[in-house]
Amino acid sequence: MSLTNSLRPGGKHGLATTERRDPIGYAVAALSRLAQSELLDRVGLRRQAEQAVHVATRSGFRTLTAASRTFTRAGASSRAGVRPASAPRTGVFDLTPTEDEQLLVDVVTELADEVLRPAAAAADEACAAPEEVLRAGLEVGLPVLGVPEALGGVSEERSAVAGVLVAEALARGDLGLAVASLAPGAVATALGLWGTEEQQQTYLPAFTGEDVPAAALALAEPTVLFDALEPATTATRTDDGYLLTGVKSAVPRAAEAELFVVGAMLEGSPALFLVESSTPGLTVVADPGMGVRAAGLCRLEVHDVRLPGTALLGETDGSTYAECVRLSRLAWCALAVGTGQAVLDYVTPYVKEREAFGEPIAHRQSVAFMVADMAIELQAMRLLTWKAASRAAAGKDVAREVGLARHLCAEKAMRIGLDGVQLLGGHGFVKEHPVERWYRDLRAIGVMEGGVLV
Missing domain, CATH: 1.20.140.10 (Butyryl-CoA Dehydrogenase, subunit A, domain 3)
Incomplete structure (x- = not known):
């Protein structure tokens, strides 16, 4: 089944038009943009550029984080943001994907077969995902699968099932490239699930627009017997916010990320914090590993990073974390x-x-x-x-x-x-x-x- 034929006829994006789509229907509408994309015809590996990246990762690099865009600050508000509703409970134990979910799987599977799989070997060698592959993921709407439709995303209900189906289908092409493609969506999904109204209005428009920023969820740490629920990274309250200190490891695409969600221990309980890459005190160190190399894994060193009070994402009692x-x-x-x-x-x-x-x-x-x-x-x-x-x-x-x-x-x-x-x-x-x-x-x-x- 070709990408074009896998989409229903009719509608703006080749989908049958109805008065109301379900959440997966919105996802498929976003994914259908791939059919009109020229990426499948010109996807390449940019061998010279990748060779330069490969040399850099082999010798190692240490640099300040990428300068992030200027995120437009929304008006101060501590009110809870928009949340996707829970999926309806039918009382029937049936894990068979619905027709729309299967359509979503078919489209993403073809993306994995035609774009990710051919690029995988060179991306693994270069320790970086080709720009063409990342752009293909953006054009099919991967970053907004977990964002509420009211905020410019595609989901009216919790999209964990759709997210699992997409991750599985992408990983059949290549796990490292799947992680690189899904990394921005992890931050967007976190904002949709736990962000305040101000945080959502400040950051989510960037993820739902044309120029989607690289972003990363940083939880792991280079610690022996690391316990994810007991991070060594610490956050200390200050008069005007928080002071963050620690080291995070296995952070995908950290060298180019413009926004991080960082886990840290705050007053005895783990919490999440939004950290823009332009914040002073952040350093990225190349840290390629045995596997998942195409995701561009790095260490993120956080040295006395000062954050505003609005940087806290979710609750402080450890439940959000x-x-x-x-x-x-x-x-x-x-x-x-x-x-x-x-x-x-x-x-x-x-x-x-x-x-x-x-x-x-x-x-x-x-x-x-x-x-x-x-x-x-x-x-x-x-x-x-x-x-x-x-x-x-x-x-x-x-x-x-x-x-x-x-x-x-x-x-x-x-x-x-x-x-x-x-x-x-x-x-x-x-x-x-x-x-x-x-x-x-x-x-x-x-x-x-x-x-x-x-």
Whole structure:
């Protein structure tokens, strides 16, 4: 199915016009812009530019954060901002995607296949996402999937299910590029869920406009046995705001980000803070890792950064921060499912075609059982992730469900990656096949915090 044919006829964006679309209908309307884009015809890897980035990341760089745009300050208001309504509860346990959700999955899957997958190997080598890939994600409306429709976004209801489906579909193309593409949307979604009226009016117009800023959710820290709910970064109250100090790690696209959501401990409870990149005291240090390299991961050093009182995002009792951690972990579970599916889709035809001792290796029970186990574990990961997302969309507590999904995905995703490499034998160790990259990416599921959000 082509991108153009996957969209319904009629309407401004090729969608059937109705008096009222449901939330996914708005999302598909945004996604349909990809069909009119020239990016698919001219997507390239800009090899010279990427080579320069690769050299920089190999030698390491240390720089001040990018100068951010001037965000237009809204009038002072501490009132709660617009919140997306919880999805209706039907009382029926059914995780089958609706027709519109499946349409959304089909469009994003084709984006992953036609744009992300071809660019993945070079982006992994360069430790940076190509501009064309990032622009394609913007043109399909990824940053506003979690923003309320009243604020210029596409969702009238909680969009955790749509976010999980999109993350899974993108990760089938490449996990690192998926993280890079979804990073701005994590900050926009956080503003939609917890921002005050002033914060939403100040920052969200940039995400719903044409020139969407790079942004990042910074929760992880380079600490042994790091506990996401006990950050070492500290925030101290001052007469006119807060003083922030600490180090964040694995921050996607930090070198170019214009806005950060940073987690810190405030008076014994973790909280979230909005930090513009132009704020004095911020430093970005290149920190490429074993996997997820295309996301441009960096450390964000925060040295006595002074923030206004309006920088606090959400509640100070730790509830907002805990919800943020859980929704971020849920997004990583979806990414694990998508990448695991890519591994399974790749090794299944391989073992049927690869011959040893005069027959396909798939005829060996040890090989057949290994592939079957991968499929079983992947389906269990998917069901737990989707169930947690459906509860989050309904406004229910998801601590238990996210904990179960996180534990299973962290363990089984790594196993799926390892088995994928094992099934390819010597081919699994070389970069000619993408399975070695997927294995490195899947190793990150159990340790990554922040970066993405549903």
